[in-house]
Structures are given as structure tokens and as C-alpha cells.
Amino acid sequence: MSTPAQIAANQANSQLSTGPKTPEGKAKVAHNGVKNALTGATILLPTDDAPVYEQRLKDAHARWQPAGHREQFLVQSIFDRMSSRFSAR
Numbered sequence: 001m002s003t004p005a006q007i008a009a010n011q012a013n014s015q016l017s018t019g020p021k022t023p024e025g026k027a028k029v030a031h032n033g034v035k036n037a038l039t040g041a042t043i044l045l046p047t048d049d050a051p052v053y054e055q056r057l058k059d060a061h062a063r064w065q066p067a068g069h070r071e072q073f074l075v076q077s078i079f080d081r082m083s084s085r086f087s088a089r
Contacts, residue, residue: 053083 060079066072
């Protein structure tokens, strides 16, 4: 159990670490939690073109013709991994 002095110190310290306050600081940390398709949900960044992504995904499905949920998941995972590699350049 925390002592009253520890609680007071913690409350005082928490006021110093409230995260970014400026628009530039907020923009810099906005994508800290983005995950790739192999470790989490697929997330398009604001700089990504969603219609282009969707068309390329449709093309990948047409090319690989996945059968069933497992193969669809694999095509999605491969596609997202390839897309993240190219967008990082």
C-alpha cells in the first residue's frame, strides 16, 4: 500500500507527464501504436490511399484465388506485409 507521501509525489509527478500538447507533437506520436498485419489489425495511415489499397487487394485475391477463410487470411497477411514494406520506402 502506498503511503500518503508516495501518493502526493505520484500526483505531483503525473502533472509533468501529460503527453504532447502542440499539434506538431501530437502528429509526431499519433501513429506510435500502429501495428502491421502479422502482429495486429491492419491500419491504413492517413497518407495511404484507401481506394488504391482496396483495388490492389482485389487484384491480389484475383491472382492468388484463395479458397476458404484460412487462405483469405493468408492472402490478406501477405498483401499487407508487402504493402507495408513498399510504403516504408
